[in-house]
Amino acid sequence: AQSVSQHNHHVILSEAASLELGCNYSYGGTVNLFWYVQYPGQHLQLLLKYFSGDPLVKGIKGFEAEFIKSKFSFNLRKPSVQWSDTAEYFCAVRSGANNLFFGTGTRLTVIP
Amino acid sequence: GAGVSQSPSNKVTEKGKDVELRCDPISGHTALYWYRQSLGQGLEFLIYFQGNSAPDKSGLPSDRFSAERTGGSVSTLTIQRTQQEDSAVYLCASSLGGTGRNQPQHFGDGTRLSIL
Numbered sequence: 001a002q003s004v005s006q007h008n009h010h011v012i013l014s015e016a017a018s019l020e021l022g023c024n025y026s027y028g029g030t031v032n033l034f035w036y037v038q039y040p041g042q043h044l045q046l047l048l049k050y051f052s053g054d055p056l057v058k059g060i061k062g063f064e065a066e067f068i069k070s071k072f073s074f075n076l077r078k079p080s081v082q083w084s085d086t087a088e089y090f091c092a093v094r095s096g097a098n099n100l101f102f103g104t105g106t107r108l109t110v111i112p
Numbered sequence: 113g114a115g116v117s118q119s120p121s122n123k124v125t126e127k128g129k130d131v132e133l134r135c136d137p138i139s140g141h142t143a144l145y146w147y148r149q150s151l152g153q154g155l156e157f158l159i160y161f162q163g164n165s166a167p168d169k170s171g172l173p174s175d176r177f178s179a180e181r182t183g184g185s186v187s188t189l190t191i192q193r194t195q196q197e198d199s200a201v202y203l204c205a206s207s208l209g210g211t212g213r214n215q216p217q218h219f220g221d222g223t224r225l226s227i228l
Contacts, residue, residue, distance in 0.1 A: 010205075044219040046217075101157070102147075
């Protein structure tokens with residue numbers, strides 16, 4: 001069965017610290033990869049996506065993610081987090097079908 | 113511009129009652145998705161509509177769940193004879209869909225359903 005794993009359930013960082021959130025998936029075919037962010041009290045928003053080409057994808061607000069096919073991973077990174085990055089982050093994978101499979105999310109808390 | 117609108121934002125009902133959840137997608141979006149997020153779990157796909165094609169119902173957890181999309185726009189998710197395990201946040205998303213399968217999905221704020 002297809003699955004998306006986010007191993008970090010809750011990450012707490014101080015401002016200016018570097019961030020890396022893990023995402024691994026189990027599907028072996030062609031995949032589209034996404035990171036969504038949900039700020040407190042808001043709906044999910046697309047942070048960045050990978051379809052093909054350069055495996056290093058840059059998104060909004062200084063976020064980037066690297067697709068490593070051999071590791072079935074799509075980790076999210078940011079060199080220096082801000083308090084405003086406090087949110088829930090969801091990794092998602094779309095397989096050959098149209099469905100999106102989401103991970104359980106990682107809660108990021110940034111301490112000023 | 114207007115985003116995906118869902119109503120009600122919160123719904124509390126007794127076990128065994130039927131509920132209807134509504135989703136107004138972004139104008140012009142032909143693809144519409146329903147997901148739910150139960151406490152402590154990831155988003156679970158429920159159903160997908162694309163234009164006039166037959167919907168993909170593969171994610172519906174039981175025959176108590178059904179959804180319609182009238183006129184290719186507004187969608188209603190109906191849960192009959194609700195059970196406590198139906199308590200969750202139900203999210204609707206829409207995208208341009210069609211041949212552009214890689215279009216990002218735009219989510220509504222969700223309906224928080226609580227079954228007593």
